[in-house]
Structure formats: structure tokens, C-alpha cells
Amino acid sequence: MNDNMTPPSNTAAERAVLGSIMLDTTGVDSDRIMDIALAQGLTRESFYDPRNAGIFEAMQRLGLHSKPLDAVTLLEELRTAGRLESVGGEAYVQSLIDDTPTSAHAEHYIRIVREKALRRTMIAKATQVMSQCYDEGEYPDPQAVLGFAEKSFLEIETRDGKTMPWAQAVDVGSLAIDRLFEAGGKIVSGLSTGLKHLDERLMGLKNAEMIVIAARPSVGKTSLAMNIAESVATGYMNNGITPANGGKPRPVGVFSLEMPVLALVKRMIAGRAQINTWQLNRGMIRKDDKLRLSEQLGQAVDALKKAPIYVDDTAALDVMDLRARARRMKKQYGIELIVIDYLQLCQCREAARQGRQQEVSMISQQIKAMAKELDIPVIVLSQLSRANEQRGDKYEKPKLSDLRDSGAIEQDADVVFLLRRPSRVATDPNSQDERLAIIDVAKNRNGETGEVNVNFWREYTRFYDRALEDEGKENLKTEAEFEQPGFAEDPNL
16 A cells, blocks of 8 residues: 555656657657557656656657657757756756667556556546545535546546457458358347347347337337347247257346336246236136146246346436446346346436436437447337327338437437337228337448338237248237237337
8 A cells, every 4th residue: 555645656667668769760660669659548647757748748749740759859849849948858858768778668668657647547536536425515416426436437548458450350350251151141140139030130239239229108119128138048039949149048137227127027927928918917818728828937937037137127227327237247247238228217417407318318328338348239228209100101100310309319329220010000001910010220330221020919028020921921829819909008018
């Protein structure tokens, strides 16, 4: 522990970095060390000694104007800017070279300087948070202080070098294209959605992507998202027979801001067991069906108990808190997919006073940043405005511009599903088809767009593939008693 509370620093390493840059003045890669320093995020503020900070700033100016960088040009730059004496004069600049025997260990020196600067940054952020904690008059809401603390530390740039080198990226990309050649295309490169024809359109849910499922209330966006989550977590397509993602269960994190975890679980169990909860609640299950349904219920419970699904049902969650919890889920459980239900129920204390549009924009940006940070697909549900119902279109097809509260959602999303059911629109030519649901892939940054027709069984709140060769036929057996007049729509679909 630093008993004197002196800010962490290593001026010897700072001097060695500057000396190495000046020694590295020969050959084709004469700016190599300076490039490494800049790539690692070194700035004037990275140097604790103000003399070293001033010299590095002068080096940056030389590079900016494409001037050679050596002792002579550096001294001239400092002299012209009137900074030479403030950095210690010619003697100090020359000592940087004399005290650095070789530039071979420059990357090690750069790492030391960067790590000390990172510690000073964390101390400064923590000090600011401590000040807010003590000042209850100015900061009465501790949750707001917590949100500021999380945001402050998330904003610290660590420069951990995770970016794949260009040559390696080219090799990996070419291998992916070769596999497409060998397989004749149609390789699902991301996580399967559990719906074959949707996978063919998307090529799977890809890492670092923000996928938005948007619809009007009670159309089925929660059902679709949870069906996808269940498929990923169980390793099977939605039919429960065909393996998905190699038949390997993948951990899924769910942030259910609208529904409590118990309600979510009951719906998933009933849907997987194909139990009509509307009939069950009213005692309308036939006696000769009870044994079969009981067996299906047991199988559904067994399958879902084994599924690695982790639910956080905290209401009105701040987006920075959500990011922190998602990070912990990733670290603790290795989650490979996140579902957020739904975006408009998130909060952002930092932008709350700037208006709802700005708040939703900030929430969307943070969710996109989270997908990139965790390097997994993130599915986020979003409400649509009523604009599609007011355009006079007999199909009432939603558009990307109908995304509610902010155009930032459309901008930040990599993939957008616009979900609709023709049976809910009297003027739609397909309004008599109770099973038909249409997933319009309205945006797909890395693939195809277009509509995908699926079957939706509202009594089970489940989506299934629809036979392409005959859109009028259903791909599951139906029973007349399931078609009850007055069947209520679940507002949480």
C-alpha cells in the first residue's frame, strides 16, 4: 500500500519511452515506437512528470505535421513553441537519449507508463465518486451516484489489445468464405434462432450484434424472444426434435423488466408442454387428455430445469446497472446470448432530464456498446408507435421509422425484426389465417432482408416453422377445442 498517497508513477519508464522514440530514427520503420505508443493510448496525460508530458506533446505535433522526429527537430519544435525551458532545456532532452541504452525494450516501458496512468485515472474517478457519496445535499439519490460510478469506470479506455491483427482477420475471413464454397452456402455462422427459415435469412445471431424485435403490444415479441432463448439454452430447434447449435446448450441471460420470473417460467413450461393455459385455468381439459398432457408437462419441466437460463426480473433497471449485471453474468456463467424485455422500460438516470427521446437514444447506445463489449448477440425488444395503423395501408405493415421514442434504435441496431400478425388486421388479405405470423427482417447490417412467414400458436405462445411449399397448411396437428371463441390475447406476448 502507498502510505504517502503519492499518485502511482514511474518517471524512469517515462524517460525511457521518450528516449526510445528518439533513438528509433533509422530504417523504414523509424516511427515504429511512436506508433506503438499512440496505439497503446499514450497521451500527454499519461505522463506524470510535466516535463515528460510536454516533450511527448511536442513529439505528437511533429508527427502530425509529418516532420522527422529526432533530437534536433524536437529541440527546434520546443524552442519555436516557447516550451524548451519549461521541459528542462537542451540538457534534459539530451539526457533522455543518453540514459536510454537501447530501444529494444520500448514496449515494456510503454506498458509501465500506461498502467501507472490507468491507476491514476481510476483514483481520480474514485475520488469523484467518494465526493458525491459524502455530499448528500447535492447528490441525494445513491442510485444516481452508483450509476455515475459505473459509467465513469466503464468509460476508462484500457487499450487491452483485443483487436484482431489485420493479417489474421484476413485469414479468418477467407476460411469462412472457403467453408461457404464447400457447403454451397447457407451455413449458419451464428447462434440458431430455432426457426429454420429465419436462420437461412440471417445466417444466425452473430456476436456483438444488437438485434431488435419490434411490434405493437400483444403481437408476440416476448414469445418470439423467449422461444429463441429457449432454443439456444436447450440446443434444439423450436420443434424440440432437430438439434440446434450442434445440439449443445448455450447459457442465456434474460433481463425481464416487465414480467416476473415466475410468470415467465410458467409460460415457457406450458408452451413447451403444449398445454393450453386458457383451457387449464377454466377446467376445460378433457379427462382423456390429462394423462398425455401430464407426461408432456413432466418432459417440459425436465428439459427446462437443465437449460442454462439466468433471469434478472428487476423492474425499472438503469441501463448502466444492466450493463454491470450483464458483465457479471458473462463472467460467472459464460452467457452467449442476452435478451432484454423491453427497451422502453429501461431507464438512464444520466439522460432522464434531457427528454425521453434523448434518454432512449442513450439506452440504445449503451445496449449496443454492451453487445460489443461482451462479444455476444443481444436481443432487445422494442415497442412500435401507432403510425402503421394510421397510414391507410390495408396490411398495416410497420416500418423502421415506427420504432418508438427514438430513431437511434434504428441506427444502433444491427438487425431489426418487425413482427406482425395478419389475423389482427381486418383489411389484410390473409386475415383469415389465424396461424400466420410475419417476421419482417427490415434491417440486417451483415446479410439479407425480407419477410419470413412462420406459424404462431397463441394458445401455446410459440412460433414454429411454416412449410414453404404450402403456406396454407400448418406444420402441427390442431384440435378444434383449442379454437375457443373469445380467446383472450395475452398482453405480455
